[in-house]
Amino acid sequence: MRSLEEQLSQYASYHLDRRNVATHFVGIPLIVLAVAALLARVPLTGFFSLMHLVALVAGLYYLLLDGRIGLLMVLFLAVCVAFGSWAAGQTTTLWLLLGVGGFVLGWIIQFIGHVWEGRKPAFVDDVMGLAIGPLFVVVELLFALGLLPQLRQRVMAQALALRQGAV
Numbered sequence: 001m002r003s004l005e006e007q008l009s010q011y012a013s014y015h016l017d018r019r020n021v022a023t024h025f026v027g028i029p030l031i032v033l034a035v036a037a038l039l040a041r042v043p044l045t046g047f048f049s050l051m052h053l054v055a056l057v058a059g060l061y062y063l064l065l066d067g068r069i070g071l072l073m074v075l076f077l078a079v080c081v082a083f084g085s086w087a088a089g090q091t092t093t094l095w096l097l098l099g100v101g102g103f104v105l106g107w108i109i110q111f112i113g114h115v116w117e118g119r120k121p122a123f124v125d126d127v128m129g130l131a132i133g134p135l136f137v138v139v140e141l142l143f144a145l146g147l148l149p150q151l152r153q154r155v156m157a158q159a160l161a162l163r164q165g166a167v
Contacts, residue, residue: 004065009158011132014122023113027106034102036084
């Protein structure tokens with residue numbers, strides 16, 4: 001399993017344009033909330049849905065990468081699970097609007113950012129990018145707040161090196 005720093009550096013190498021990063025602050029949460037809404041209507045047991053299983057697996061993965069950041073990710077996932085549970089209880093029309101509509105809008109916003117970046121999304125080369133995207137947004141928020149400066153410096157140096165090696 002790749003380390004937190006390796007995962008973030010790989011993902012960041014596709015996201016060096018600040019406008020692209022900004023679109024991810026909107027697009028990724030929209031996508032994650034939409035997926036939670038859609039998966040919440042796929043029951044596995046009485047109370048437990050596919051949404052719960054995916055959130056549990058993702059939360060464990062984030063905790064394995066880094067305990068402190070993993071806890072933040074678990075909190076983010078808890079909000080998404082709460083939203084998904086609420087959305088699943090709405091009318092089918094509203095549920096589909098929130099799920100499918102949010103998913104499509106989130107990806108449109110993402111692709112606009114990648115047009116500005118001039119690079120394909122990270123998940124095209126590594127499907128793990130789908131799991132790292134939400135983590136990237138949370139860590140970028142921490143960086144923007146001035147937290148984890150040494151991690152930011154290492155991630156950016158590795159991301160630039162990876163980008164230069166890809167050219």
